[in-house]
Amino acid sequence: MSFLAFFLIVASLLSFVMAQLVLKRAMESTRKSGFLNLKFSSRVAGGIALMTISFFLTLGLLQRFDLSYLYPFQGLSVIFITVTAAVVLKEKLNLQLTIGALLISAGIVLVSLS
Amino acid sequence: MIRCCRNSPTHTTCELIRLPRRSTRHCHYRSGESYRCVFASSLRLQIIIPPLRETSFDMTNQPMRHRPSGFGNPWLQLALSVLCVLVSEFLLKRGAADVAEPNSAWSWTGVNGLASPLVWWAILLIIASFVSWLYVLRYIPLTIAFPLSRVVDILVPLGCWIFLGEFISTLRWCGIALVVIGLALVAKPIAQIEERL
Numbered sequence: 001m002s003f004l005a006f007f008l009i010v011a012s013l014l015s016f017v018m019a020q021l022v023l024k025r026a027m028e029s030t031r032k033s034g035f036l037n038l039k040f041s042s043r044v045a046g047g048i049a050l051m052t053i054s055f056f057l058t059l060g061l062l063q064r065f066d067l068s069y070l071y072p073f074q075g076l077s078v079i080f081i082t083v084t085a086a087v088v089l090k091e092k093l094n095l096q097l098t099i100g101a102l103l104i105s106a107g108i109v110l111v112s113l114s
Numbered sequence: 115m116i117r118c119c120r121n122s123p124t125h126t127t128c129e130l131i132r133l134p135r136r137s138t139r140h141c142h143y144r145s146g147e148s149y150r151c152v153f154a155s156s157l158r159l160q161i162i163i164p165p166l167r168e169t170s171f172d173m174t175n176q177p178m179r180h181r182p183s184g185f186g187n188p189w190l191q192l193a194l195s196v197l198c199v200l201v202s203e204f205l206l207k208r209g210a211a212d213v214a215e216p217n218s219a220w221s222w223t224g225v226n227g228l229a230s231p232l233v234w235w236a237i238l239l240i241i242a243s244f245v246s247w248l249y250v251l252r253y254i255p256l257t258i259a260f261p262l263s264r265v266v267d268i269l270v271p272l273g274c275w276i277f278l279g280e281f282i283s284t285l286r287w288c289g290i291a292l293v294v295i296g297l298a299l300v301a302k303p304i305a306q307i308e309e310r311l
Contacts, residue, residue, distance in 0.1 A: 020256060027251040044248075055240070059206065059227045063214040067207050071267060078261050085256035093257055096299050101261050103296030108267045110289025 005061070009073050012057035017080045019050035021088055068112050075108025188253040191246040192262060198243035199266050200273065202236040209233035261300045268293045 026043035033039065061070055082101040086093035182188075209232030227233045250259050268290045274280040282290075 020260065023248060024251045024256050027248055030252060051244070056225065059210055059233075062207060062210045063227065067203070067270070071270075075264070075267060078264050081260045082257050085260070089256060091255045091257045096302065097257055097261075100296045100299030101257075103292050103299065104261050104264055104267075105296075107289045107292030107294075107296060108264065110292060111268060111271055111286050112289075113285070 005064070008057050008061055009070070012054045012061065013073055013077055013080070015050045015054040015057070016077060017084060019047045019054060020081055021084060022050065023047035024085070024089060071112035072109045075105045075112070078105045078108070186249075188250050192250045192254070192259060195243040195246040195250060196263055196266050196269070198239045198246070199263075200269050202239040202243070203266070203270055204273070205232045205236035205239070209236060258300060258304060262297060265293070265297055 022043055026040055026047060029040055029043070058070070078101050082093065082097065085091045206227075209230035210227045212232065213226060213229045215226055247263070250263075271280075271282060271286060271290065275282050
């Protein structure tokens, strides 16, 4: 794996994780202030922009590598998102959820390595 | 002694409580206090059930007066979103491989994948899954919704096995089993909470 491929994989993963956090924030704000305000639309626009970046990076990677090769990295996103949601969004994270997320990640990595 | 926590819209307060014998598995309700605690003894896990009488609060501590059901049920939308992603993954791989030009200057961005109609169908499905995912985010915390949405990662190899007749190795079956156990662990407290609300 070349350095460029590694960089592209990390970039698509990071933009995907950030997009999820931004979108979650946006949708939570709709519970209090509804959909028609600048806060909501700017957050959704930011989230969609990040997802678009992640989408095209993944599409480019898919042309060079097999889906099965790229999947372990998508598996890592489970751990990333669970941890960042707990830290950034202050969501409750208990032992059962943590073990569940770790098992899912490990399982996805196993599925794609074999 | 076990830690017992009380939810309020702004913060959570916890205290240590000595539980009567045999109560660790069952609902523990202190009259005069506006909270109930439920404990699963196996993992010493605590699940906090918010007050039921006044406004009830869901897991994100938001009031949930108009919790939709039927087609608007967030769990149904989560399943729909996963299904759309599953189909779009197959379409994307087919489409991207059909029109791959690894030597062209812009190939690293993947934009030439847009030449394939299959990629456009995949984009439509991704937009549909995105809309239902946004809906899911409105009601379900990310720490629960996202791990559950990754069920798609075992549905892809299972789909290859069922529809394309591909071989699944022992190691891959082990991975699928791990994901299923993980999903069950994430989903279990939710099932208990949903039951009581």
